[in-house]
Amino acid sequence: MRTFHATTEAVLIADEKGNFVTRRVPEIEVELAGIPGDRHYGLLVPADSRQSIYERGTMIANRRQISIISVEECEEIAQGMGIEAIEPEWLGANLLVSGIQGLTLLPVGTRLVFPDGTGLICEGENEPCVLPGKKIAAAISDESLAKKFVPNAKRKRGIVCSIEREGIIRAGDEIRIIRP
Amino acid sequence: MRTFHATTEAVLIADEKGNFVTRRVPEIEVELAGIPGDRHYGLLVPADSRQSIYERGTMIANRRQISIISVEECEEIAQGMGIEAIEPEWLGANLLVSGIQGLTLLPVGTRLVFPDGTGLICEGENEPCVLPGKKIAAAISDESLAKKFVPNAKRKRGIVCSIEREGIIRAGDEIRIIRP
Numbered sequence: 001m002r003t004f005h006a007t008t009e010a011v012l013i014a015d016e017k018g019n020f021v022t023r024r025v026p027e028i029e030v031e032l033a034g035i036p037g038d039r040h041y042g043l044l045v046p047a048d049s050r051q052s053i054y055e056r057g058t059m060i061a062n063r064r065q066i067s068i069i070s071v072e073e074c075e076e077i078a079q080g081m082g083i084e085a086i087e088p089e090w091l092g093a094n095l096l097v098s099g100i101q102g103l104t105l106l107p108v109g110t111r112l113v114f115p116d117g118t119g120l121i122c123e124g125e126n127e128p129c130v131l132p133g134k135k136i137a138a139a140i141s142d143e144s145l146a147k148k149f150v151p152n153a154k155r156k157r158g159i160v161c162s163i164e165r166e167g168i169i170r171a172g173d174e175i176r177i178i179r180p
Numbered sequence: 181m182r183t184f185h186a187t188t189e190a191v192l193i194a195d196e197k198g199n200f201v202t203r204r205v206p207e208i209e210v211e212l213a214g215i216p217g218d219r220h221y222g223l224l225v226p227a228d229s230r231q232s233i234y235e236r237g238t239m240i241a242n243r244r245q246i247s248i249i250s251v252e253e254c255e256e257i258a259q260g261m262g263i264e265a266i267e268p269e270w271l272g273a274n275l276l277v278s279g280i281q282g283l284t285l286l287p288v289g290t291r292l293v294f295p296d297g298t299g300l301i302c303e304g305e306n307e308p309c310v311l312p313g314k315k316i317a318a319a320i321s322d323e324s325l326a327k328k329f330v331p332n333a334k335r336k337r338g339i340v341c342s343i344e345r346e347g348i349i350r351a352g353d354e355i356r357i358i359r360p
Binding site for chain 2: 032043044053054055058059060061063107108109111113117119121123124162163164165166176178180
């Protein structure tokens with residue numbers, strides 16, 4: 001096990017019906033099923049193209065309740081797309097963290113522990129889909145950006161996590177990251 | 181992703197209060213929380229020495245609902261201990277499988293899918309503790325065996341799994357194993 005540290009720069013929730021975009025809040029509550037009120041809340045979720053070993057729509061354990069991106073990787077994506085910055089809201093991220101290189105490459109099973117004892121389990125790379133590209137293109141009013149997100153975000157779009165220990169995550173929280 | 185196959189040789193349940201030893205049954209039902217009636221059933225479980233990043237007794241997500249061992253690795257453990265055979269009951273295993281080399285070394289996140297669509301997620305090695313050694317020593321009436329289990333079972337004692345897709349697992353089922 002190797003332990004290192006990162007900082008929670010922002011905490012966000014996707015609580016607008018039909019919209020994956022998140023908004024900043026001072027803190028989020030996390031339960032075993034995720035963040036109450038967030039679009040990814042739930043113990044079970046219908047399988048989609050990411051879980052191709054199951055028939056589409058089959059109810060399976062939800063291991064994608066919380067998505068995390070890093071300041072460092074967002075800077076790299078922005079640079080690759082030729083834009084100034086990427087806002088975590090546009091990616092539907094729940095946590096924006098800083099102080100960690102290669103967040104997206106953390107192995108499955110890595111633990112993220114917060115000051116009040118809240119614990120998340122890394123479930124692996126959040127593989128980029130086309131929606132954030134469309135959101136970025138709309139936000140910057142440049143249609144050509146829509147297709148630039150996926151190729152520039154591979155292995156940089158952060159991770160998805162499930163919840164191991166329930167609690168509260170606050171903006172500013174230090175994170176202890178424990179690699180298996 | 182690499183896919184290969186194994187066979188379910190036996191299906192077992194630990195449904196005697198206060199006893200980790202399992203008994204063979206024709207089939208087990210698996211829910212998100214585990215096998216109803218089994219001692220490891222539950223969505224939450226108190227953290228023990230295996231989850232040392234949490235204070236002992238803290239309620240955390242249960243990722244050790246189902247334990248799986250292999251015929252091949254049990255033969256190796258038995259050989260190392262100088263005994264004829266190891267019964268899956270003595271290890272408290274829920275599934276005994278065959279046809280796979282290095283079951284214990286399967287990476288976290290490996291999926292095991294059964295004929296009716298039931299899916300398990302490998303949560304990693306089931307690190308050997310002293311209880312099976314005591315059980316083996318009692319079963320074979322040789323006290324000297326008690327301490328021989330842990331050193332001989334390291335990296336051979338099988339894996340623990342959580343449930344991704346609920347269903348039924350039956351003795352004789354073929355298993356599709358999908359490595360990340």
